[in-house]
Amino acid sequence: xxxxxxxxxxxxxxxxxxxxxxxxxxxxxxxxxxxxxxxxxxxxxxxxxxxxxxxxxxxxxxxxxxxxxxxxxxxxxxxxxxxxxxxxxxxxxxxxxxxxxxxxxxxxxxxxxxxxxxxxxxxxxxxxxxxxxxxxxxxxxxxxxxxxxxxxxxxxxxxxxxxxxxxxxxxxxxxxxxxxxxxxxxxxxxxxxxxxxxxxxxxxxxxxxxxxxxxxxxxxxx
Amino acid sequence: xxxxxxxxxxxxxxxxxxxxxxxxxxxxxxxxxxxxxxxxxxxxxxxxxxxxxxxxxxxxxxxxxxxxxxxxxxxxxxxxxxxxxxxxxxxxxxxxxxxxxxxxxxxxxxxxxxxxxxxxxxxxxxxxxxxxxxxxxxxxxxxxxxxxxxxxxxxxxxxxxxxxxxxxxxxxxxxxxxxxxxxxxxxxxxxxxxxxxxxxxxxxxxxxxxxxxxxxxxxxxxxxxxxxxxxxxxxxxxxx
Numbered sequence: 001x002x003x004x005x006x007x008x009x010x011x012x013x014x015x016x017x018x019x020x021x022x023x024x025x026x027x028x029x030x031x032x033x034x035x036x037x038x039x040x041x042x043x044x045x046x047x048x049x050x051x052x053x054x055x056x057x058x059x060x061x062x063x064x065x066x067x068x069x070x071x072x073x074x075x076x077x078x079x080x081x082x083x084x085x086x087x088x089x090x091x092x093x094x095x096x097x098x099x100x101x102x103x104x105x106x107x108x109x110x111x112x113x114x115x116x117x118x119x120x121x122x123x124x125x126x127x128x129x130x131x132x133x134x135x136x137x138x139x140x141x142x143x144x145x146x147x148x149x150x151x152x153x154x155x156x157x158x159x160x161x162x163x164x165x166x167x168x169x170x171x172x173x174x175x176x177x178x179x180x181x182x183x184x185x186x187x188x189x190x191x192x193x194x195x196x197x198x199x200x201x202x203x204x205x206x207x208x209x210x211x212x213x214x215x216x217x218x219x220x221x222x
Numbered sequence: 223x224x225x226x227x228x229x230x231x232x233x234x235x236x237x238x239x240x241x242x243x244x245x246x247x248x249x250x251x252x253x254x255x256x257x258x259x260x261x262x263x264x265x266x267x268x269x270x271x272x273x274x275x276x277x278x279x280x281x282x283x284x285x286x287x288x289x290x291x292x293x294x295x296x297x298x299x300x301x302x303x304x305x306x307x308x309x310x311x312x313x314x315x316x317x318x319x320x321x322x323x324x325x326x327x328x329x330x331x332x333x334x335x336x337x338x339x340x341x342x343x344x345x346x347x348x349x350x351x352x353x354x355x356x357x358x359x360x361x362x363x364x365x366x367x368x369x370x371x372x373x374x375x376x377x378x379x380x381x382x383x384x385x386x387x388x389x390x391x392x393x394x395x396x397x398x399x400x401x402x403x404x405x406x407x408x409x410x411x412x413x414x415x416x417x418x419x420x421x422x423x424x425x426x427x428x429x430x431x432x433x434x435x436x437x438x439x440x441x442x443x444x445x446x447x448x449x450x451x452x453x454x455x456x457x458x459x460x461x462x
Contacts (some may be wrong), residue, residue: 017315017427018266022246024308025246026246029246029250032250033250036254042343042409053448053451057275057411057413058275059275059277059278059413060275060454061276061277065277130294139428158377159408161378161381162381162385164281165280165281165282165381165382165385165386166278166280166385166386167278167280167281168278168279168280168281168294168386168412169281170282170283170293170294170295171281172283172293182376186412187295191278199278199413200361202411202412202413212456
């Protein structure tokens, strides 16, 4: 303590500081710089800033998306608003889909696995674009193969069109082979809805599960 | 201990040097204020301007004037301006296709390889057969490569235009047709970037908005992507 005051006396006299003080100030500045950087990072990850680097395409809508009511795999009527409070990964597909849908559902199961216990509030929902073949029972059997927590929704042609159209989902039946029956071309994006039912992120087909999981960690913190 | 250090030659050198300008606290203050000024300047001067990503544009499958099909997936990777009308729309019915024609004529001003297209959705599928749409295309000198005139099943149209684009229209019981004139700008990812809810929007403004999206698509690669994301973060939207 006394030597400290010696040094300050000296610097006060000569108008400069001894070398050890420069070192202390340098170390302090670097530490302060690290702290500032860390604080800025924390700030940036809080609402309303959002993380600077979502993997999906960010949508800035501050109003919840349209509601729809369909039938789930247990036969119960379920509305999109029933999932408020949860983060929803919404996907439109069908169970006879030969490659794109199983790949996507497998990836979404991996997202949930990657999140572990943090993923308790993450709900994967698949809306069927093929109500003629996707009965609730068939959806239940199909989705259990990927993850028993997944919700499958189906309904009448009109109900499904009303649910899918405003979310940018195109779909169209076309002939397949005798083995596959008809096929359905469809938009294969995955949509992420936050706890308030707002569409926040859009993922193109084949987005790596790790990228989706990283974004979900953020949405789940809100 | 420290007084020893203070008297060694190294310390003496530092005493002899003029150090006023490089006072470390001053450096920290300057850096901090630069950061604050930088953020403020970015948010107020908006060197990088973007259009908001408003919401998803609807999915659709419609029929064009030549009997072909047009889907929202066909427009993926293309910048598209939509309007909504019917071919029987005559004055005083608002002539929104006049604006589309003016935009079409000026698209050459935007230098880009990015496809920019126009889509007119007819809300009157009963009357607007492909032949009617073709006549309408001729009336407005629509470039068939660039300007698509489409319609579809009446019920689906209500979901697409009413539910998806949020544009009101109705066939009244007395046979009158009313609609809210609107233009929608949708980017290549199928996201609505601008809506002009008027019959006579400023064509200059539509062109400026098209340019903004083109610039974002062309420039937001690598490190510039962060500048563009920051622009979205700080709501750096064009004024007016």
